[in-house]
Amino acid sequence: MLRVCKKGAAAPEILVPAGTAWVGAADTDKLAAKDEKPIHQVKVPAFYIDTTEVTIDDFAAFVKDTGYRTTAEKRKVKETWKTYYRPNDVGDKKANGKWPVILVSHKDAEAYADWKGKRLPTEAKWERAARGDTRNVYPWGDKWDDSKCNNHEISGEGNEFITNDFDYGSPIPVGSIAADASPLGVRDMAGNVAEWVANQMEAYEDSEYVVRGAERRFYVFKGGTWGGGKDEARISFRGRGPSGQADVYVGFRLARDAKE
Numbered sequence: 001m002l003r004v005c006k007k008g009a010a011a012p013e014i015l016v017p018a019g020t021a022w023v024g025a026a027d028t029d030k031l032a033a034k035d036e037k038p039i040h041q042v043k044v045p046a047f048y049i050d051t052t053e054v055t056i057d058d059f060a061a062f063v064k065d066t067g068y069r070t071t072a073e074k075r076k077v078k079e080t081w082k083t084y085y086r087p088n089d090v091g092d093k094k095a096n097g098k099w100p101v102i103l104v105s106h107k108d109a110e111a112y113a114d115w116k117g118k119r120l121p122t123e124a125k126w127e128r129a130a131r132g133d134t135r136n137v138y139p140w141g142d143k144w145d146d147s148k149c150n151n152h153e154i155s156g157e158g159n160e161f162i163t164n165d166f167d168y169g170s171p172i173p174v175g176s177i178a179a180d181a182s183p184l185g186v187r188d189m190a191g192n193v194a195e196w197v198a199n200q201m202e203a204y205e206d207s208e209y210v211v212r213g214a215e216r217r218f219y220v221f222k223g224g225t226w227g228g229g230k231d232e233a234r235i236s237f238r239g240r241g242p243s244g245q246a247d248v249y250v251g252f253r254l255a256r257d258a259k260e
Contacts (some may be wrong), residue, residue: 011050011058011116014129014185015258018046021128022135024204025236029137034209035201036236039135042124046258049121049129052174052187053100053195053253054112056081060097062115071105072246079103084248085170098173100193100251106219106243109196109252120198121255123238126222129255130235132183137234139182139189144230148179149191152227171226190233193251194221201240218242225249 024039025032059081062068072080081103104112113119121129130139140148150172175187182189201218203209218240224233227249231237239250 011054011254012052013048013256014051016044016047016049016125016129016184016186018258019044019128019133021124022131023124023127023236025137025234026135029234029236031231031234032236033238034207035203035211035238037208038204038206039236040204040206042128044125044128047121047125047255048258049125049186049255050253051185053193053251054109055097055174056099056101057097059101059104059112062112066115068108068111070103070108070246071244072103079248096173099171100174100188102171102193102248102251103246104251105246106196106241108246112252113254116254118254118256120196120252123197123199123220123222125255126189126195126197127235129184129186130182130189130222134183136183137236139186139235140179144233145179146230149177149188149224149233150180150226151191151224151229151233169226188223189235190224192224192226194223194225194228194232194239194249196221196250196252201238214242215240221250 021042021044022039023042025036026039027037070081081101084103109120136142138144152169171192174192177188177191180190181187197220199220201211201215201220203211221239221241222237232239
């Protein structure tokens with residue numbers, strides 16, 4: 001079910017029915033790290049999630065309305081969400097306003113969410129939206145297919161990049177690849193950019209993984225990226241970083257409770 005949010009810039013949403021989310025990786029997933037195990041079930045109430053990631057145009061409307069400055073801008077780094085551009089294979093001559101916004105920290109994502117009256121999804125909600133009622137490894141199923149998302153497959157030998165049919169070389173406008181869709185119709189969960197979620201890094205119950213030191217304060221991000229491959233594109237993959245981290249591979253999307 002598709003709904004259009006009326007607050008601020010329009011944001012198409014999909015209703016994710018209440019149900020049990022499969023979270024984590026099964027033992028049959030040979031790419032899975034210890035921090036992704038064991039696969040387990042989490043009850044999730046009904047919620048809405050953005051169909052695609054927040055775009056540059058969306059974020060620009062927020063900045064125009066509030067005067068907000070991102071973590072990267074405050075640090076006076078060379079490239080920011082406004083200036084980053086990398087040539088791609090779809091003909092963009094500059095950063096397209098329909099690209100997912102990048103170079104935004106977890107703090108920046110939360111600030112935007114507050115402005116919209118929404119929030120970042122939890123990791124369980126993100127995986128529920130990506131899998132639906134399945135236990136899929138990827139949004140479309142269990143088999144990797146580099147033609148189904150914006151990615152850049154990396155070989156195991158010296159990290160040499162392999163050119164594949166869908167290597168665009170940068171972010172591309174959200175929702176461009178119809179095949180990168182979950183069973184519920186949520187787009188771009190395996191490629192384009194990874195996405196900050198609400199929760200900090202913690203080990204799953206009965207996991208062999210132990211979270212230590214500063215990692216306890218790191219926030220999780222989910223999903224594959226234009227610079228990654230089949231490993232990161234798996235639904236169970238858990239990236240993480242400090243709340244002020246901002247890089248070219250991570251953006252975000254928003255969610256809200258169905259009762260709101």
